Amino acid sequence: MYDLAIIGAGVVGSALAYTLSQYDLDIALVEKENDVAMGATRANTAIIHAGYDPAPDTLMGQLNVEGTRLCYQLCEELDVEHRKTGSLVVAFDEEQRATLDVLCQYGIENGCQGLEIIDGSEVRKREPNLSEKIVSALWAPDAGVINPWEFALAMAEVAVRNGVAFMPNSKVTGLSRHSDHYEITLTPTDSKPVSLDSRTIHAHYVVNASGVESDLIHNMVAPPQFTVQPTRGEYFLLDRTVGPLVESVIFQCPGSYGKGVTVSPTIHDNFLIGPNSEIIEDREDTAVTKKALDEIESLAKQMLPTLDVRASIRNFAGVRANSTRNDFVIEMSANGFLDLAAIKSPGLTCAPSIARYARDLLEQDGLTLNRKSDWQGGRTVVRFKEIPEEDREAFIRDNPLYGRVICRCETITEGEIVAAMRREIPPVSIDGVKRRAGTGMGRCQSGFCGPRVLEILARESSRSPLSIEEDASGSIILTEETKRGGCSRA
C-alpha cells in the first residue's frame, strides 16, 4: 500500500515526487511511457516565464512568479542546464502597445520584478536583428531558457534516490475507490489484449498529473468538470550557425494575426521558433505539417526579417493540455484524489510551485508530512564542454571515457553517456540518452552518433541491439540481423 500514487511523470508529476520525497511517505510515480518527460514536457518552448502573461485572478498568475524563483533555485541545486536571458514582448502598433500595458500591470500584480516598457530603438539596440517595424516592447529580466526534460529528470532522479518507486510503461486502465484507498490498475503500454499483463497497486491518495490525458483520469473517479482540448504547437529548431539571432526570448504580442510565435535561444545555443496553436482530436498526434511550419516561418519573419529557416535541424510538435477552464485545475476533486490537471503554459515554470501548493492541499486534507532526516538532495552532472580547458587533461587521465567523443556535433563523450546510464533512472532508448546526455541534439541529428549510442546502450544494459528503441516503447530501430549476421554474433 502506497501513501500516494502520482499518475504522470512529466515535469509536474516529477516536481511533486521530488517535493514529497522529502517526507516520510511511500510514493509511486506511475508513467505510461518508457521514460520521464515524454509528453508536453519534452516538446515545448523551454522557457522560464517571468510571470506577466497570466491574469492575476488565475492559479497561473498566482503560481508563476514563485515558480520562476523556484525554477532557478532548483536548476542550481540539481545542475540543470538553464540561462537567465530576459524576454521581450514586442509590439508593432498602438493597439499592441496598449496590450503591453495590460501585461505590465498583470506582471506587477503577480509580483514580477524589473518590468520595463522600452521603445523601438532601445529594442533594436538590445536585439539588432529585430524588425524596424517594432515600436516598443515589454522587457522582463527574470525570463530564461531551460532544458525542460533534464529539469523533470533531475527532480525524478532525486525522488527515486529517496525511495519513490518509478513505474514506467504503466498505463492506468482502472482506478477505483475502496474504503480508505484507491486500487489502480496498471497495464503495460503495448499490451494486447489489455487484460493480460495488468497488475494493481494500492494507494491512499492519488494525484492526477497526467497532462493532456488529465480529464480522462479525472473522469475515472469524479464527475466531468473540465475537458482537455489538446492543442498542438509545432516548432523549428535552427542550427547555431545562423546566430547570433537573438539574445533573449522574443514573444510576439497577441494581435490580429493570432497569438503569435516566439523566437528564443536554447540552452545549447541553437534557436527555437514556434509554436503555432491548433486544437486537434488525437491527444498523441505530434506530427508536423507544412501548413503550420509555413505559418510559423511567416510570423517569425515579421519579427526577424532576415530569418532563414534553411538552417533548420529539426521540426517537432508538442501537445499542450489546454482545457475548457482556461486555467490550471488544482483541487481535491474527490475523496483522496488531487487533480493537478490541465497544466498548460506556464506549467513548466510553475511545476515547482504547483508541487508546493499540492503538498499543502494534501496536508490540509490530512496527509501526515514528517520530514525525512536522511533525505539526499542535490545532483551534479559532468559535461565535458564545461570542464575548464586546463583541467581536461587530468580529468581524462582519470576518466578515459570522457576522452572519447561520440556525438561530434555537440562534443558529447562516452563518459557522459555511461554516466547517464548509471543514474537513478537509466535511459532505455536512443532519445532517452539524448535527453540526458545531449547526444544527437545537433545538426546531424544522430546520423553519425546514433549507431554508436545504440551500441553503448546495448552494451551497458546487456541488451540485444535489436531490442533498442529510438524513443517510445515499440519504436524499434533494427528489425533483424543481416544474412551474415550482426555484430553480436561476431
Added chain:
Amino acid sequence: MRDNYQMVVIGGGPAGLGAALSARGDGLERILIVERDVELGGILNQCIHNGFGLHYFKEELTGPEYACRLIDSLEENGIDVACDTMVLAIEPTEGGQRVCLMSANEGYRFIETQALILAMGCRERTRGAIQIPGTRVAGILTAGTAQRYVNIEGYMVGKRVIILGSGDIGLIMARRLTLEGAKVLACVEIMPYSGGLSRNIVQCLNDYDIPLLLSHTITNIEGKKRVERVTVQQVNSSFVPIRRTEIDYEVDTVLLSVGLIPENELTRAAGIEIDPRTSGPVVFENNETSVAGVFACGNVLHVHDLVDYVTEESANAGKAAAAYVIDKQSMHESSKRTIAVVSDDSIGYTVPQKIRPTFIEKSIRIFFRVREPHKTPKRIILRDDDQVIASFRRPYMAPGEMEHVTISKDQIDQIENNQLSISIEA
C-alpha cells in the same frame, strides 16, 4: 605520438590517406593522421559494393579494398596514426598550426604542426533540414546511417522501404537492402533528374525493377511507433505538390538521400574562408586555403562523385603541403598575382576558386558541377574577358556527375585579366 609534426592530417579517409602518402613521397618525414573512428578508411569501410578504383588503380575494387591499398602503403611508409581521436580545434601559431586533440588513450593534448591538411569529409542532410511533414517515429534515417547499420554492424533497418532523394548512397542502399531481402518500393526524387551517377540508376534501380519517381516528393509520414505509411506526390516546376497525385505506400522505413554537406565546423572556427557554393573552403590551385600552410582535399572541399578523383586531389594537396614545409616559404606571400575562377548560373561551383599562375607547373584541373542536365552535346568555354582561352566538348553532362577540364600552363599564361570565366554553351 610526438608533440610536433611537419604535417598533421585531420581525417583518415581516402582524402587524408592520399595526402599523407603524397607528402611522404615528396620527402616529409614527420606526418600524423588523426582519425575519429576506431580505424582508418573513412566512409569507404561501409561502401562494400564495387566500382571503386577504375580510374586510379585501373581495376574494380570494393570500398574497403580501395582503403586497404592506401592503408597498406601508409604502414610501409612509417606515418603516425591516431585513431579514435577527435580534433577539437585548430589555431594558428608562429610556425604553423596548433591542433587540439582528444582521445580516451592519449587524453587532451596539443600538437604543433607546420602544415595542416583538412580532410574531414562530409555529412548527410537530414529530415530536419528539408522539413518533411508527419510524425517523428523510428524508421526514418539517412542512407549512410542505414549503410553503417547494415554493412558494419550487420543489422537490417526495415523490411519495406521507400527512398527519398536519388543521391548515390540512396541508390546503392536500394540494391543492398533488396539483396538482404527487403522490399524497396520506390526511389522518389523531387528534381526532374537524378542526383546520382547514371551507372547507379541502372545497376541499383533498373536491374531490380525499383521505380525512380522524378518530380515527386514525400509529403507526409504516418505511424505511431515506427513508420507505417508515407504519402508521395508529384510536384510542379516550382516544387509545389500537385493535388490529386497522392500515392500512399505502406512502408516501415524511409531512407533519406537528399544531399551531402562538407563538414567544416573546424574550418569555420579557425576563420578559414568558406565558399557558400561548396560549403567547403576556398582553395588555390594547390589546394591551399585562405590560411597559409592549411590545405583541404576530398569531400570536405566539395562533394565528389568518385573516390578516384579524391585520391588525385589529395595527392595534389599533399604535394603542396610538402613543398610548403620543405621550401619554408609561404606561397601566400610569394604569389603576386591571383586569377579568380568565376562561373555563370549554369555551373554550381568550381574548385579551385583561385589560381596563382606562378605555382602551375604543367597544367591545372578545374572541377565543377553543372546545375542542370545537358542531354545534348555542349561546349565548356573558358574565357579571359572576351578572349576564349579553351573550349571543350561534352556529349552529356548531369549534376550528379562531377566535370573537370584541364588547362595548360601556356593557356593560363595567356590570361591577361585576373579573372577566368567558365560557361556552358551550345
